[in-house]
Amino acid sequence: MTTAPLAAPRWRGVAALAEREVLRVLRLWTQTIVPPVVAAVLFIVVFGVALGNSIRVIDGFPYEQFIVPGLVLMGVATSAFGNNATSIYQARNDGFIEDPASSPMGPTQLLLGYLAGGVARSLLIGGLTLAAARIFVDYPVEDPLVLAAALIGTSLAFSALGAVVGLHSTGWEQQNVVGNLVIQPLVFLGGVFYSIEALSQPWRALTHADPIFYMVVAARHGTLGSSEVPVALSLGITLGLAAAMLIWAWVTFIRGVGIRT
Amino acid sequence: MIADGAPALACEGVHKTFPGGVEALAGLDLAIPEGSFFGLLGPNGAGKTTLIRSVVGLTRPDAGAIRVFGRRAWGEGATAARRAIGYAPQEVALDRFVPVRESLTLHGRYFGMSRADARHRADEMLIAFDLSAKADDYAHHLSGGMRRRLLLARALLHRPRLVILDEPTAGVDLELRYDLWAYIRSLHADGSTILLTTHYIEEAEALCERVAFIRGGRIVADGPPSDLRERFGAARLEDVYLQLVGR
Numbered sequence: 001m002t003t004a005p006l007a008a009p010r011w012r013g014v015a016a017l018a019e020r021e022v023l024r025v026l027r028l029w030t031q032t033i034v035p036p037v038v039a040a041v042l043f044i045v046v047f048g049v050a051l052g053n054s055i056r057v058i059d060g061f062p063y064e065q066f067i068v069p070g071l072v073l074m075g076v077a078t079s080a081f082g083n084n085a086t087s088i089y090q091a092r093n094d095g096f097i098e099d100p101a102s103s104p105m106g107p108t109q110l111l112l113g114y115l116a117g118g119v120a121r122s123l124l125i126g127g128l129t130l131a132a133a134r135i136f137v138d139y140p141v142e143d144p145l146v147l148a149a150a151l152i153g154t155s156l157a158f159s160a161l162g163a164v165v166g167l168h169s170t171g172w173e174q175q176n177v178v179g180n181l182v183i184q185p186l187v188f189l190g191g192v193f194y195s196i197e198a199l200s201q202p203w204r205a206l207t208h209a210d211p212i213f214y215m216v217v218a219a220r221h222g223t224l225g226s227s228e229v230p231v232a233l234s235l236g237i238t239l240g241l242a243a244a245m246l247i248w249a250w251v252t253f254i255r256g257v258g259i260r261t
Numbered sequence: 262m263i264a265d266g267a268p269a270l271a272c273e274g275v276h277k278t279f280p281g282g283v284e285a286l287a288g289l290d291l292a293i294p295e296g297s298f299f300g301l302l303g304p305n306g307a308g309k310t311t312l313i314r315s316v317v318g319l320t321r322p323d324a325g326a327i328r329v330f331g332r333r334a335w336g337e338g339a340t341a342a343r344r345a346i347g348y349a350p351q352e353v354a355l356d357r358f359v360p361v362r363e364s365l366t367l368h369g370r371y372f373g374m375s376r377a378d379a380r381h382r383a384d385e386m387l388i389a390f391d392l393s394a395k396a397d398d399y400a401h402h403l404s405g406g407m408r409r410r411l412l413l414a415r416a417l418l419h420r421p422r423l424v425i426l427d428e429p430t431a432g433v434d435l436e437l438r439y440d441l442w443a444y445i446r447s448l449h450a451d452g453s454t455i456l457l458t459t460h461y462i463e464e465a466e467a468l469c470e471r472v473a474f475i476r477g478g479r480i481v482a483d484g485p486p487s488d489l490r491e492r493f494g495a496a497r498l499e500d501v502y503l504q505l506v507g508r
Contacts, residue, residue, distance in 0.1 A: 012370050091356075095352055260319055
C-alpha cells in the first residue's frame with residue numbers, strides 16, 4: 001500500500017465538503033427550498049397584493065413593491081442560518097462530522113466547506129423569491145450590484161452564525177431558540193414590512209440598533225433605488241457584520257468547538 | 262513527505278484530562294514500528310479510545326507529542342500525518358444524506374484524492390467488501406454488518422499506511438468477524454501498519470504480532486504475545502490481562 005500524492009489535498013477536501021453540503025440542500029429541496037419561497041410569496045400576496053390597497057404607498061412606492069426586497073432578505077437570512085445550524089449539528093449528533101474533521105483539512109477548509117451549503121441554499125431562495133415575486137409584483141432592480149452585495153453579505157453573515165450555533169449546540173432546541181427568539185424578531189423588526197420614517201421614538205432608535213435593518217435597507221436600495229440611510233452605511237454594516245461573523249466562525253473551528261474534545 | 266524509517270506511531274508523554282478532572286491519558290508512551298500488527302488492549306475507560314482519537318486529531322492532548330511516520334499529529338505537519346491514517350471508529354457513524362458509493366468517494370476527496378481516483382478506489386472497495394449491490398443505497402438502509410464493512414472500506418479508501426481500527430468486530434456475528442479478520446490480515450500482508458483495539462483477547466492473540474496493555478492512561482506492558490505470556494507465567498494472553506487488571 002502506498003499513500004496517494006499530497007497534491008493540494010486540503011482544497012480537494014473543501015470542494016468535496018462544499019459539494020456534499022450543496023447536494024444535501026438540493027436533495028432535500030421540498031424541505032430546504034420550497035417552504036421559504038412559498039412563505040415569502042404568501043407574504044407578498046397577503047400583505048402586498050390583498051392588504052396593500054389599504055396602505056397604498058410607502059416611501060413613494062406601492063406597498064407590494066416596498067416589501068419585496070425585505071422578504072427576499074428575510075428568506076436569505078433565515079435559510080442561511082437554519083441550513084448551517086442544522087447541517088452541522090446533525091453531522092455532530094450522528095458523528096459523521098468526524099470523517100472530514102479527521103481528514104487533512106484544517107479549520108479554514110472545514111469552515112469554507114460548511115459555508116457552501118448555507119450560502120448556496122440562501123442565494124437560491126433569494127433568487128427564486130425574486131423570480132416568484134415578479135409574478136405578482138412589477139418591481140425594478142435599480143442597482144443590481146448593491147442588491148447582490150446585500151444578499152451575499154447577508155448570506156455569509158448568517159451562514160457563519162449558523163455554523164457557530166451548530167457547533168455550540170447541545171440539542172435541537174437551542175437552534176430553535178436562536179432562530180425563533182433572536183433572528184426572527186430581529187428580521188421582523190428590521191423594517192421588512194414598514195418604513196422607519198413611520199416610527200416614533202424609541203422604536204426608531206431600536207430599529208437603528210438592529211443590524212438586519214441595514215441589510216434590508218441595502219437590499220431595498222439595490223431593488224427600488226431608495227434608501228432610508230446612506231447606502232455606504234447600510235452596505236458597510238452588512239459586509240462588516242459578515243466579516244465579524246466569519247471571523248467568529250473561523251475562531252470556533254480553530255478552537256475545535258463541538259468537533260474536537 | 263512522510264519521514265522514512267520513523268515509527269508508524271510514536272507517542273511520548275501524552276497527557277489528556279477532560280473537563281471534570283477525568284485523566285484519560287497519564288503520560289502515555291508508545292512506539293509502533295512500521296509494518297507491524299499491533300493490538301491495544303485494556304478495560305473500559307483505560308484510555309484506548311482517547312489515545313486513538315488523539316492520534317487522528319479528534320482529541321487534543323494537553324501535553325506530550327504524537328508523531329505519525331515522523332510527522333506531528335497536531336499543528337504543523339498534521340496534514341501529512343492525517344493523510345497517512347485510516348481510521349474506523351468504534352461507533353458506526355455514517356453520513357445519512359449520501360449513498361454508499363458517494364460517501365466513499367467523498368471520503369477519498371476529503372483526504373486529498375482526485376474525484377476520478379476516489380471513484381475508482383470506491384468501486385474497488387465496494388467489491389472488496391461485497392457492497393457493490395448496495396452502492397446506490399443510503400447507509401441507514403444497510404444492515405449492521407454492512408455498515409461495519411462500509412466503515413472499514415471508508416477507512417481504507419485513501420490507501421493509508423497506518424490503519425487504526427477501534428473495536429472493528431464489536432457486535433458483529435462470527436461469520437463477519439472472520440471475514441473482517443481475513444481482510445485485515447491481507448491488508449497487513451500488503452505492508453500496512455495496523456493498530457487494533459479490541460475487547461476480544463483471543464482476537465488480539467490470533468491477529469497481532471505485538472500487543473500493549475493500557476490501564477489508567479498508561480501502557481503497563483507490551484511485547485509479542487508469546488513474550489508476555491512467558492513474562493507473566495501465563496498460559497493465555499487473557500491470563501496476562503487478568504493479572505494486569507488485578508483479577
